Amino acid sequence: MKNKVCVLTGAGISAESGIKTFRDADGLWEGHDVQEVATPEGWARNQELVLKFYNERRRQLKEVKPNEGHHQLLRLEESLDTVIITQNVDDLHERAGSKQVIHLHGELTKVRSVKTPSSVYHWEDDLQTGDVCKDGGQLRPHIVWFGEAVPELERAIDHIVDAHHILIIGTSMQVYPAASLTAYAPDYAKIWYVDPNPQINYELSRQSDRLRILKGPATTKVKEAVDFILTAS
Numbered sequence: 001m002k003n004k005v006c007v008l009t010g011a012g013i014s015a016e017s018g019i020k021t022f023r024d025a026d027g028l029w030e031g032h033d034v035q036e037v038a039t040p041e042g043w044a045r046n047q048e049l050v051l052k053f054y055n056e057r058r059r060q061l062k063e064v065k066p067n068e069g070h071h072q073l074l075r076l077e078e079s080l081d082t083v084i085i086t087q088n089v090d091d092l093h094e095r096a097g098s099k100q101v102i103h104l105h106g107e108l109t110k111v112r113s114v115k116t117p118s119s120v121y122h123w124e125d126d127l128q129t130g131d132v133c134k135d136g137g138q139l140r141p142h143i144v145w146f147g148e149a150v151p152e153l154e155r156a157i158d159h160i161v162d163a164h165h166i167l168i169i170g171t172s173m174q175v176y177p178a179a180s181l182t183a184y185a186p187d188y189a190k191i192w193y194v195d196p197n198p199q200i201n202y203e204l205s206r207q208s209d210r211l212r213i214l215k216g217p218a219t220t221k222v223k224e225a226v227d228f229i230l231t232a233s
Contacts, residue, residue: 002079002080002081002233003080003081003164003165003233004080004081004082004083004159004162004163004164004165005076005080005081005082005083005163005164005165005166005167005229006082006083006085006156006159006160006163006165006166006167006181006185007073007076007082007083007084007085007166007167007168007169008085008086008087008166008167008168008169008171008178008181008182009084009085009086009087009088009093009168009169009170009171010086010087010088010169010170010171010172010175010178011087011088011170011171012169012170012171012195012196012217012218013067013069013070013088013092013169013170013218013222014088014090014092014170015170016067016069016170016217016218016219017064017065017066017067017070017092018063018064019060019061019064019090019092030053030056030057032053034146035146036049036050037049037050037053037054038143038145038146039145039146039147040145040147040148041147042145043140043145047129047138048129050140050141051126051127051128051129051141054108054127054141054143055126055127057089057108058108058109058123058124058125058126058127059126061090061091061108061109062124064090064092065092065095066092066093066095066096067092067218067219068218068219068220068222068223069169069170069194069217069218069219069222070092070093070095070096070098071096071097072222072223072226073093073096073098073222073226074096074097074098075226075230076167076226076229076230077097077098077099077100079230079233080165080229080230080233082098082100083100083101083102083159084098084100084101084102085102085104085156085159085160085178085181086101086102086103086104087104087105087171087175087178088103088105089103089105089106089107089108089143090108091107091108091109102152102155102156102159103152104144104150104152104153104156104178105143105144105150105178106141106142106143106144107142107143108141108143109122109123109124110122110123110142111123111127111131111139111140111141111142112133112139112140112142113132113133113135113137113138113139113140114137114138114139114140115133115135115136115137116133116135116137119133119134119135119137120142121133121139123139123142127139127140127141150177150178153177153178156181157181157184160181160182160184160185161184161185161186162186163185163186163189164188164189164190164233165189165190165191165192165229165232165233166182166185166189166190166191166192167192167194167222167225167226167229168182168191168192168193168194168195169194169195169218169222169225170194170195170218171195172195172197172199173193173198173199173200173201173203173204174199174201179201179203180203181203182203182204182207183203183206185207189210190210190212190229190232191204191207191210191211191212192211192212192214192225192228192229193211193212193213193214194214194216194218194221194222194225195213195215196215196216196217197215198213198215212228
Protein backbone atom coordinates (compact mmCIF):
# COMPACT_ATOMS: atom_id res chain seq x y z
CA MET A 1 0.00 0.00 0.00
CA LYS A 2 1.25 3.49 -0.85
CA ASN A 3 2.19 5.76 2.01
CA LYS A 4 -0.53 8.34 2.61
CA VAL A 5 0.11 12.09 2.61
CA CYS A 6 -2.28 14.73 3.90
CA VAL A 7 -1.48 18.26 2.79
CA LEU A 8 -2.95 21.10 4.86
CA THR A 9 -2.93 24.40 2.99
CA GLY A 10 -3.86 27.92 4.00
CA ALA A 11 -3.93 31.45 2.66
CA GLY A 12 -0.16 31.68 2.24
CA ILE A 13 0.01 29.41 -0.79
CA SER A 14 -2.79 31.33 -2.53
CA ALA A 15 -1.27 34.71 -1.63
CA GLU A 16 1.82 33.73 -3.63
CA SER A 17 -0.43 33.53 -6.69
CA GLY A 18 -1.69 37.05 -5.99
CA ILE A 19 -4.99 36.22 -4.36
CA LYS A 20 -5.80 37.45 -0.88
CA THR A 21 -8.03 34.96 0.88
CA PHE A 22 -7.34 35.68 4.52
CA ARG A 23 -8.42 37.99 7.29
CA ASP A 24 -5.94 40.75 8.09
CA ALA A 25 -4.83 41.50 11.64
CA ASP A 26 -7.24 44.46 11.67
CA GLY A 27 -10.19 42.12 11.05
CA LEU A 28 -10.69 43.17 7.43
CA TRP A 29 -10.94 40.94 4.36
CA GLU A 30 -10.12 42.88 1.18
CA GLY A 31 -11.12 46.06 3.00
CA HIS A 32 -14.40 44.69 4.34
CA ASP A 33 -15.32 43.87 7.93
CA VAL A 34 -15.58 40.07 8.02
CA GLN A 35 -18.68 40.40 10.17
CA GLU A 36 -20.40 42.08 7.23
CA VAL A 37 -19.35 39.68 4.46
CA ALA A 38 -18.54 36.37 6.14
CA THR A 39 -21.29 35.70 8.69
CA PRO A 40 -24.93 34.60 8.47
CA GLU A 41 -25.84 37.85 10.25
CA GLY A 42 -24.09 39.91 7.56
CA TRP A 43 -26.02 38.01 4.87
CA ALA A 44 -29.29 38.72 6.68
CA ARG A 45 -28.47 42.43 7.02
CA ASN A 46 -27.19 43.18 3.54
CA GLN A 47 -27.50 40.42 0.97
CA GLU A 48 -26.51 42.74 -1.88
CA LEU A 49 -23.18 43.62 -0.23
CA VAL A 50 -22.34 39.97 0.40
CA LEU A 51 -23.17 38.97 -3.17
CA LYS A 52 -21.09 41.87 -4.53
CA PHE A 53 -18.16 40.90 -2.33
CA TYR A 54 -18.06 37.28 -3.50
CA ASN A 55 -18.67 38.26 -7.11
CA GLU A 56 -15.52 40.37 -6.90
CA ARG A 57 -13.58 37.49 -5.37
CA ARG A 58 -14.83 35.17 -8.12
CA ARG A 59 -13.72 37.60 -10.81
CA GLN A 60 -10.32 37.98 -9.18
CA LEU A 61 -9.92 34.22 -9.20
CA LYS A 62 -10.04 34.24 -13.01
CA GLU A 63 -7.03 36.58 -13.09
CA VAL A 64 -4.61 34.39 -11.11
CA LYS A 65 -2.88 31.08 -11.75
CA PRO A 66 -1.55 28.23 -9.62
CA ASN A 67 2.05 28.75 -8.55
CA GLU A 68 4.99 26.37 -8.22
CA GLY A 69 3.83 25.34 -4.75
CA HIS A 70 0.55 24.05 -6.17
CA HIS A 71 2.29 22.30 -9.06
CA GLN A 72 4.85 20.55 -6.85
CA LEU A 73 2.06 18.77 -4.99
CA LEU A 74 1.32 16.79 -8.15
CA ARG A 75 4.63 15.00 -7.67
CA LEU A 76 3.27 13.62 -4.41
CA GLU A 77 0.01 12.57 -6.03
CA GLU A 78 1.87 10.70 -8.77
CA SER A 79 3.74 8.52 -6.25
CA LEU A 80 1.70 8.51 -3.03
CA ASP A 81 -1.90 8.51 -1.89
CA THR A 82 -2.25 12.27 -1.47
CA VAL A 83 -5.20 14.26 -0.12
CA ILE A 84 -5.18 18.06 0.04
CA ILE A 85 -7.19 19.58 2.89
CA THR A 86 -7.40 23.30 2.30
CA GLN A 87 -8.79 26.27 4.19
CA ASN A 88 -8.78 28.23 0.93
CA VAL A 89 -11.94 28.85 -1.07
CA ASP A 90 -10.19 29.22 -4.44
CA ASP A 91 -9.76 26.46 -7.03
CA LEU A 92 -6.01 26.79 -7.58
CA HIS A 93 -5.26 23.25 -6.37
CA GLU A 94 -7.74 21.81 -8.86
CA ARG A 95 -6.44 23.99 -11.67
CA ALA A 96 -2.93 22.74 -10.93
CA GLY A 97 -4.22 19.20 -11.47
CA SER A 98 -4.81 17.90 -7.94
CA LYS A 99 -7.63 15.36 -7.86
CA GLN A 100 -8.31 14.81 -4.14
CA VAL A 101 -9.09 18.20 -2.57
CA ILE A 102 -11.22 18.79 0.52
CA HIS A 103 -12.35 22.41 0.98
CA LEU A 104 -12.98 22.98 4.68
CA HIS A 105 -14.30 26.51 4.22
CA GLY A 106 -16.24 26.10 0.99
CA GLU A 107 -15.58 27.07 -2.62
CA LEU A 108 -15.90 30.33 -4.53
CA THR A 109 -16.86 28.47 -7.70
CA LYS A 110 -19.93 26.91 -6.10
CA VAL A 111 -23.25 28.19 -4.78
CA ARG A 112 -26.03 26.57 -2.80
CA SER A 113 -29.68 27.02 -1.92
CA VAL A 114 -30.58 28.76 1.32
CA LYS A 115 -33.48 26.31 1.64
CA THR A 116 -31.62 23.10 0.84
CA PRO A 117 -27.90 23.34 1.73
CA SER A 118 -27.21 20.05 -0.05
CA SER A 119 -28.29 21.61 -3.36
CA VAL A 120 -24.87 22.80 -4.54
CA TYR A 121 -24.07 24.03 -8.05
CA HIS A 122 -20.95 24.98 -9.97
CA TRP A 123 -20.97 28.75 -10.59
CA GLU A 124 -18.37 30.92 -12.31
CA ASP A 125 -20.28 34.13 -13.09
CA ASP A 126 -21.80 36.83 -10.89
CA LEU A 127 -24.51 35.73 -8.46
CA GLN A 128 -27.49 38.07 -8.07
CA THR A 129 -30.54 38.44 -5.89
CA GLY A 130 -33.24 36.48 -7.72
CA ASP A 131 -30.92 33.66 -8.79
CA VAL A 132 -32.78 30.77 -7.20
CA CYS A 133 -32.55 27.01 -6.93
CA LYS A 134 -35.30 24.79 -8.34
CA ASP A 135 -36.68 24.61 -4.79
CA GLY A 136 -37.24 28.38 -4.96
CA GLY A 137 -34.48 29.18 -2.49
CA GLN A 138 -32.12 32.08 -3.14
CA LEU A 139 -28.65 30.88 -4.07
CA ARG A 140 -25.85 31.97 -1.74
CA PRO A 141 -22.06 31.56 -1.87
CA HIS A 142 -20.98 28.03 -0.97
CA ILE A 143 -18.74 29.38 1.77
CA VAL A 144 -18.51 28.34 5.41
CA TRP A 145 -19.02 31.61 7.24
CA PHE A 146 -17.93 32.41 10.78
CA GLY A 147 -20.35 30.78 13.20
CA GLU A 148 -21.33 28.00 10.78
CA ALA A 149 -20.46 24.32 11.06
CA VAL A 150 -17.60 22.88 9.00
CA PRO A 151 -19.28 20.00 7.12
CA GLU A 152 -16.07 18.56 5.66
CA LEU A 153 -14.21 18.41 8.98
CA GLU A 154 -15.06 14.77 9.72
CA ARG A 155 -13.97 13.67 6.26
CA ALA A 156 -10.68 15.50 6.75
CA ILE A 157 -10.13 13.76 10.10
CA ASP A 158 -10.83 10.38 8.48
CA HIS A 159 -7.87 10.98 6.18
CA ILE A 160 -5.55 12.44 8.84
CA VAL A 161 -5.84 9.38 11.09
CA ASP A 162 -4.24 7.22 8.38
CA ALA A 163 -1.52 9.63 7.25
CA HIS A 164 2.15 8.71 7.16
CA HIS A 165 3.14 12.28 6.33
CA ILE A 166 1.42 15.60 6.97
CA LEU A 167 2.60 18.58 4.95
CA ILE A 168 1.43 21.98 6.22
CA ILE A 169 1.77 24.89 3.78
CA GLY A 170 1.04 28.59 4.22
CA THR A 171 -1.18 28.55 7.28
CA SER A 172 -0.72 30.12 10.69
CA MET A 173 -2.25 27.04 12.37
CA GLN A 174 -4.30 29.43 14.51
CA VAL A 175 -7.77 29.12 12.95
CA TYR A 176 -9.80 26.36 14.55
CA PRO A 177 -11.09 23.75 13.98
CA ALA A 178 -8.70 23.36 11.02
CA ALA A 179 -5.70 24.08 13.25
CA SER A 180 -6.54 21.07 15.43
CA LEU A 181 -6.30 18.52 12.62
CA THR A 182 -2.73 17.42 13.37
CA ALA A 183 -3.93 16.22 16.78
CA TYR A 184 -5.60 13.31 14.95
CA ALA A 185 -2.40 12.18 13.25
CA PRO A 186 -1.05 8.74 14.19
CA ASP A 187 2.11 8.64 16.33
CA TYR A 188 4.22 7.45 13.41
CA ALA A 189 3.27 10.33 11.10
CA LYS A 190 6.00 12.80 10.16
CA ILE A 191 4.97 16.45 9.98
CA TRP A 192 6.47 19.01 7.61
CA TYR A 193 5.66 22.71 7.95
CA VAL A 194 6.34 25.19 5.12
CA ASP A 195 5.75 28.88 5.92
CA PRO A 196 7.73 32.14 5.95
CA ASN A 197 6.68 32.68 9.58
CA PRO A 198 5.69 29.32 11.05
CA GLN A 199 3.69 29.44 14.28
CA ILE A 200 3.67 26.48 16.60
CA ASN A 201 0.24 25.96 18.11
CA TYR A 202 -0.62 23.68 21.03
CA GLU A 203 -1.08 20.59 18.85
CA LEU A 204 2.24 21.02 17.04
CA SER A 205 4.08 21.74 20.29
CA ARG A 206 3.12 18.25 21.44
CA GLN A 207 4.49 16.76 18.20
CA SER A 208 7.83 18.58 18.09
CA ASP A 209 9.79 15.32 18.01
CA ARG A 210 8.45 14.54 14.52
CA LEU A 211 8.02 18.07 13.20
CA ARG A 212 10.36 19.54 10.60
CA ILE A 213 10.06 23.23 9.74
CA LEU A 214 11.02 24.54 6.29
CA LYS A 215 10.95 28.31 6.69
CA GLY A 216 10.22 30.13 3.46
CA PRO A 217 7.64 30.66 0.70
CA ALA A 218 5.65 27.85 -0.87
CA THR A 219 7.00 28.63 -4.33
CA THR A 220 10.46 27.45 -3.27
CA LYS A 221 10.11 25.37 -0.12
CA VAL A 222 7.30 23.00 -1.16
CA LYS A 223 9.66 21.31 -3.63
CA GLU A 224 12.14 20.74 -0.81
CA ALA A 225 9.42 19.25 1.40
CA VAL A 226 8.14 17.03 -1.42
CA ASP A 227 11.70 15.77 -2.03
CA PHE A 228 12.03 14.85 1.65
CA ILE A 229 8.68 13.05 1.72
CA LEU A 230 9.34 11.07 -1.44
CA THR A 231 12.76 10.05 -0.16
CA ALA A 232 11.37 9.06 3.26
CA SER A 233 8.63 6.98 1.59
